[in-house]
């Protein structure tokens with residue numbers, strides 16, 4: 001499949017480089033400054049002591065319509081989604097499949113409004129970070145992707161996508177229930193992000209305080225209750241896993257939103273936290289901790 005990766009950042013650059021190294025036909029849609037860095041340095045990915053440099057074919061938005069694309073992987077942050085949708089509209093023609101890998105759920109509605117049935121669901125499980133010099137750092141051992149039809153089940157086009165993405169140096173799961181998979185990841189991420197940004201500390205430090213574990217439990221319960229009111233049953237192993245990971249003694253774990261905050265970077269809080277609070281309001285679910293986390297993140301964004 002002729003594949004366009006929209007954004008050569010922490011997620012797009014990482015998975016795109018692996019796909020290129022495995023011989024897949026991949027081009028990155030980039031903006032001019034990123035195109036210059038990639039042309040000069042290649043796509044540099046650092047995983048512990050190992051550094052790989054991949055030659056990365058790029059295209060800018062003005063040239064997209066020159067080619068037809070079979071698969072479009074959307075890997076921009078949520079704040080950049082509207083502009084990216086406008087940019088990729090000429091690239092999405094009859095038969096193109098659009099696979100977004102953003103966290104949260106809200107992007108799906110915006111993509112579906114524009115591209116309709118072309119849109120699949122997807123989850124990227126990796127911890128990576130784009131550095132100011134344009135290289136990408138791997139921060140943990142996970143590297144896999146789930147994808148599937150939003151309506152559930154299997155389809156011929158999912159099999160084609162699966163054939164393109166699997167066997168390229170990361171694990172893949174072709175999911176029959178990608179919507180629940182996306183919620184599962186969202187609930188864990190939102191719990192971790194709300195807890196660590198609200199209390200401004202790593203999990204182990206929070207757990208060591210008298211009431212830290214009960215705050216962590218309450219945040220997870222609030223997130224799960226919004227999912228339940230939305231008609232989604234988060235899998236019990238996700239709730240158990242969140243409790244184990246977010247109430248672990250001595251754990252240095254923090255969410256990427258917290259690390260972004262500490263570093264003074266913009267945070268993807270609207271789709272990760274505030275969207276849950278808006279849903280809770282609509283569904284009359286009480287989420288005081290998530291609401292406080294949302295306000296705290298909004299204040300941070302206004303102050304930047």
Ligand SMILES: NC(=O)C1=CN([C@@H]2O[C@H](COP(=O)(O)OP(=O)(O)OC[C@H]3O[C@@H](n4cnc5c(N)ncnc54)[C@H](OP(=O)(O)O)[C@@H]3O)[C@@H](O)[C@H]2O)C=CC1
Nearest residue numbers: 007009010011029030031076080084102103126127128130
């Ligand atoms: N990083 C991680 O570990 C994980 C992230 N995610 C999710 O994946 C999504 C992407 O995150 P991440 O990769 O970390 O973000 P990054 O900021 O590292 O990368 C996003 C890239 O998108 C590019 N971009 C933005 N708009 C456009 C556009 N219109 N055309 C071309 N390129 C564009 C940016 O390029 P430019 O340099 O031009 O600004 C940037 O390089 C988020 O929703 C995140 O929550 C999911 C799982 C793990």
Ligand SMILES: CC(C)(CO)C(=O)C(=O)O
Nearest residue numbers: 127189192254255256257
């Ligand atoms: C799921 C989690 C918490 C794993 O690092 C993450 O993706 C993030 O912090 O952004």
